[in-house]
Amino acid sequence: MRRGDVYWVEFDPVQGSEADKSRPAVVVGNDAANRSAEIGGRGVVTVVPITSNIRRVLPFQVLIPARTCGLRADSKAQAEQVRAVSPQRIRDRIGRLPPRELKLLDDALRLHLGL
Template sequence: MGVGPAQRRDRAAKAMKRGTVVWVDLSDTYPPEMGKVRPAIVVSGTAHNEVLNTVVVVPTSSIAPEIWPLRLAVGSFAGKDSFAVIPGIRQVRKGRLKGALGQLTHDKLAELDECLDAYLR
């Protein structure tokens, strides 16, 4: 018997590493929260991600920081330049994760950490 898409997604979610860029379903939100299915960056620790049913993510947007503040350029994902939306940090169920798109570089993840630290202090 083969492994179905939901089981593959569950396995990927359980092994989610910090800094992974994933599709996440944020469709049930209220303004000004970011909604719809979009790329997001996993920022919770890999060890926690292996045992918890949730991960902490920072959603991304293709809208540049010149228009909205508190955004960090993180590269190109899903065919568009992407910007981490720092105030959008949130915890989500692993069931909302729809697949991985890539991984941030070590330097870019460190830069994101600095932005999160400044925002949360």
């Protein structure tokens, strides 16, 4: 599991306006932490949920064309929904974000987190 990989992630149960259900998400944590969580089964993996609702793409969201990483439809990564999840929530690998979209996602995370 590497930074930039896109996986199906089971987000339920959630509360309030959190991204819910099983949906794609981009791994954004560093590779060493991801490897430790994946191999040891402990720790967490930091991900950004993806939605196919692209009516509006806000400055802290990134449009992802479906053809670029194996998604079924054009979608957007929601940096405002960034969260740490247990490795047990992570399912099948879908693909990988291209470098351009990963850089845009890094920028969106910086904007959202005020870094």
